[in-house]
Amino acid sequence: MKDFPKKFMVSNLLHYNLSCCAFVLSIKKIMSRIFEFIVIFRIRIWRVMMLKRLRCLAIVSGLAFSVMGSGVWINNFAMAQEKGAAYKEIDVKDGGTIAGTVKFDGDAPAAKILKVDKDEQTCGHENKVSEELVVNGESKGVKNVVVSLVDIAAGKKIEAITTALDQKECLFTPHVLAISVGSSVDLLNSDNVMHNLHSWSIKNAAFNEGVSGGGKMTKKFDLAEIVKITCDVHKWMSSFVVVKANPYFAVTNENGQFKIENVPAGTYKIEAWQEKLGKKTGDVTVKSKEEAVADFVLTKK
Numbered sequence: 001m002k003d004f005p006k007k008f009m010v011s012n013l014l015h016y017n018l019s020c021c022a023f024v025l026s027i028k029k030i031m032s033r034i035f036e037f038i039v040i041f042r043i044r045i046w047r048v049m050m051l052k053r054l055r056c057l058a059i060v061s062g063l064a065f066s067v068m069g070s071g072v073w074i075n076n077f078a079m080a081q082e083k084g085a086a087y088k089e090i091d092v093k094d095g096g097t098i099a100g101t102v103k104f105d106g107d108a109p110a111a112k113i114l115k116v117d118k119d120e121q122t123c124g125h126e127n128k129v130s131e132e133l134v135v136n137g138e139s140k141g142v143k144n145v146v147v148s149l150v151d152i153a154a155g156k157k158i159e160a161i162t163t164a165l166d167q168k169e170c171l172f173t174p175h176v177l178a179i180s181v182g183s184s185v186d187l188l189n190s191d192n193v194m195h196n197l198h199s200w201s202i203k204n205a206a207f208n209e210g211v212s213g214g215g216k217m218t219k220k221f222d223l224a225e226i227v228k229i230t231c232d233v234h235k236w237m238s239s240f241v242v243v244k245a246n247p248y249f250a251v252t253n254e255n256g257q258f259k260i261e262n263v264p265a266g267t268y269k270i271e272a273w274q275e276k277l278g279k280k281t282g283d284v285t286v287k288s289k290e291e292a293v294a295d296f297v298l299t300k301k
Contacts, residue, residue, distance in 0.1 A: 086153070087152070087153065087154065087155070087158070087245055087246045088153060088154040089154070089155070089156070089157045089158065090154045090155065090156075090264075092155055092156045092262050092263075092264050094265075094288040094289050095156070095261070095262035095263050095264055095265075095286075095288070095289075096263050096264075096265060096286040096287050096288055096289060096290050096291065096292060097259060097260065097261050097262075097263065097286075097290075097291045097292070098149075098248075098259070098260040098263055098270065098284055098286060098291075098292050098293075098294050099257075099258070099259045099260075099291055099292075099293060099294075100147070100257070100258060100293055100294040100295045100296065101139075101141055101252075101255070101256045101257050101258075101295050101296075102141065102142045102145045102147065102252050102256040102258070102272050102274075102295070102296040102297075102298060103139070103140040103141055103142065103256055103295070103296070103297050103298070104135045104140045104141075104142050104256075104277075104297075104298055104299075104300075105140075105297050105298065105299040105300075106299065106300065108135040108136070108137045108140065109133060109135060109300065111129045111130060111133075111134070112129070112130035112132060112133070113127050113128070113129065113130070114127055114128040114129070114130050114236035115127050115236065116128060116170065116236065118233070118234055119170065119193045119233075119234065122169070122170065122191050122192055122193045123169060123170035123191075123193075123234065124169060124170070128170070128171060128236065130236075131143075131144060131171075131175035132175075132238075132275055132276050133274070133275075133276045133277070134254070136254060136255055136256065139255050139256065140256070141252070141253075141254070141255040141256020141257065142252060142256045142274060142277070142298060143252055143253065143254050143255075143256065144174075144175050144176040144251060144252065144274070144275075145251070145252040145256065145258070145272050145273065145274045145296075145298075146176060146178050146242045146244075146249060146250075146251055146272070146273045146274075147249065147250050147251075147252065147258045147260070147270065147271070147272050147273075147294075147296070148178075148244050148246075148248060148249035148250075148260075148270070148271055148273075149246065149248040149249070149260070149263070149268045149269070149270055149271075150268075150269050150270070150271045150281070151268060151269045152246055152248055152263075152264075152266075152268055154264065155246060155247065155248060155262075155263065155264050156247055156248075156262050157247070158180045158181065158182065158246065158247045159180060159183075159247060160180060160181075160182035160183050160184075161179070161180070161183050161184075162183065162184040162185070162186060162218070163177065163179060163183065163184075163185055163186070164185065164186040164187075164188055165177050165185050165186070165187050165188070165229070165239060165241065166188040166189075166190050167187075167188060167189045167190060167191055167195050167211075167231070167237070168190040168191065169191065170191060170193075170195075170231075170234050170236075170237060171237060172229065172237060172238065172239030174239070174251075175239050175240070176239065176240045176242065176251055176275070177239070177240070177241050177242070177251075178241075178242045178244060178249050178250070178251050179221060179241065179242070179243055179244070180243070180244055180245075180246070180247050180249075181221065181222055181223060181224055181243055181244070181245055182220070182221075182222055183220070183221060183243075184218050184219065184220045184221070185218065185219055185220075185221065185241060186216050186217075186218050187211065187216060187217050187218070187219060187229075188211075188215075188216045189211040189212065189213055189214060189215050189216065190214070191213055192213040192214070193213055193233075194210055194211070194212055194213065194233060195210070195211050195231045195233055195234065195237075196208070196209065196210045196211075196231055196232040196233045197209055197210075197211060197217070197229060197230075197231065198229065198230045198231070198232050199219075199227055199228070199229050199241075200227065200228040200229070200230070201225060201227040202225060203223035203224070203225045204221050204222060204223050204225060204227060204243070207219060208232070210233075221241065221243045223243065224243050224244055224245040225243055226240060226241075226242050226243075226273070227240065227241045227242075227243065228240055229241060240275060242273070248260050248263060263286045264286070265286055265287055265288045266285070266286060267283060267284070267285045267286075268283070268284055268285075268286065269281055269282075269283060270282055270283070270284045270294050272296040272298065274298060276300075276301075277298040277299070277300060277301065278298075278301060280296055280298060282294060282296065
């Protein structure tokens with residue numbers, strides 16, 4: 001009987017230890033299951049994230065491929081246009097003349113007003129009148145229309161010249177300048193304030209440069225296209241340099257009149273372009289030493 005308490009204590013202690021071991025094993029099992037759950041959960045999250053990343057990558061790759069494809073298409077189209085517009089210089093004898101007038105269909109629209117809100121001491125304290133669409137109120141003639149032959153294969157020599165586009169009193173002068181490929185333009189600043197010339201071109205090298213008062217920079221245009229030029233400092237300022245693949249073009253005067261000279265005899269497609277009214281084409285037949293008439297009527301879009 002004396003040994004009973006000791007045996008009882010040993011038995012209880014053993015039972016306690018076994019219970020503790022079982023508890024620890026249970027905890028370890030639970031922790032193991034939790035760990036497995038965490039691992040599985042993280043793997044699933046990783047898979048979802050990877051799928052999303054792969055989808056994004058696929059979308060971006062598709063867009064990049066699309067853009068590259070578009071770029072290739074545009075480049076090929078431009079090359080095709082240039083190839084199709086190949087021009088041969090010849091000695092033109094007894095060439096004819098194309099003359100005409102570009103008129104506006106309807107009442108002359110009110111001129112757009114440009115708000116002058118910077119450098120008023122130089123640019124002026126009054127708002128300016130836009131030249132984006134200038135229509136003669138009496139004759140309905142449209143100024144600053146570029147008229148050109150678009151499909152002539154051979155003709156007089158292309159004169160690569162250097163001409164000027166000035167910035168005076170915070171406006172471009174002239175508003176529309178037409179030149180042949182290979183020509184250069186002196187971009188002048190006749191004002192005493194900084195102007196920042198920004199070109200919007202696809203084929204020719206674009207530029208975005210400042211020109212200090214009284215300064216200039218010269219840019220060459222080797223490929224045919226319409227280039228818009230703006231000033232980033234004075235937002236109301238804009239102009240166009242129209243680069244043509246052949247020398248048969250003219251810009252209409254304040255009465256909408258134009259003249260293209262020394263054209264070889266033949267029938268050609270003639271085009272009139274105006275920045276707000278778009279393009280219009282027609283056919284004209286030129287005879288040696290004679291004047292052919294090509295008139296256009298433009299309507300507002």
